[in-house]
Amino acid sequence: MAKQLNARRFERWVQNGQPTSWRWRRKVDEHVEVVVEFLRDAGDEPPGKAVSVSGESVSALTIKHAKIVHDWYQEKHVGAPLLDGAGVSVDVVRFADVPAFVILKAIALDQRQENKDAADLIHVVRYSGSLQHVAKLFVERIRTGQHQEAVKEGMTALARRFGDDEFGEGFEKVGLVAYARFHGNEDEDELIGAQRYAAGLIQKLLVEIDAQLAATS
Structure with missing residues (x-):
């Protein structure tokens, strides 16, 4: 996952001088910046903690009860041009209801x-x-x-x-x-x-x- 982000010119977010692996950013131009965040259900972990995702060289921020969205969500077809002129992609996006x-x-x-x-x-x-x-x-x-x-x-x-x-x-x-x-x-x-x-x-x-x-x- 980290390799895919790097290949698309995303960088780790730096906060208080420390790079984070759960939040990534790419500055497209002076007006547009794309931010990607990885989140997961806290489970037995305390909320607000960054937990490594095995084998992916990224982490995910723990959110209390985040697993609710695995069952309670809506879907929408979204079409948008990809970065770097890679064409228009049409995908099904799931989001919390x-x-x-x-x-x-x-x-x-x-x-x-x-x-x-x-x-x-x-x-x-x-x-x-x-x-x-x-x-x-x-x-x-x-x-x-x-x-x-x-x-x-x-x-x-x-x-x-x-x-x-x-x-x-x-x-x-x-x-x-x-x-x-x-x-x-x-x-x-x-x-x-x-x-x-x-x-x-x-x-x-x-x-x-x-x-x-x-x-x-």
Whole structure:
């Protein structure tokens, strides 16, 4: 795998003066850079650790519950020109479906509280259809009985980082502040408005999931 990357002029990403083997980059021109990252389920390893891939001279970063995407994914035919004028390639690309993506992002936000995790999560919930439709996708996956630990941690993280509780209103929580800050809202009224919108979105989603589960139990 490393030989293939080198042959295509990718280089190891250098962070704090140290090259990494799980993230590779290639600068195409002054405006475009291609970054390749290798990720794997953490399993018994601690999350965020680079683990060597046997025989490939690369490593993969461990992500808690990443194996959820092995079962919960969508497929799309994608056609695009390859680098170096090698022609147009049409391939089937697999990507995490809405429940898998939101669950993994919620867990990541719960662990590291990065602005982008909150923004990605809200973006996918907002633009994947009505809340009833998004909740239906969750309910369908939950009903399979698969990945129950991941589902439990993800739903708990959503409630903790976006919901009202005895410690404060949802819009005051870490997830909502991170979402608003990612979009650069500096005006206090705009900041609060963005936080209230996102809080309402996630809280309504959780209520709708519970309602659909109760209706189908």
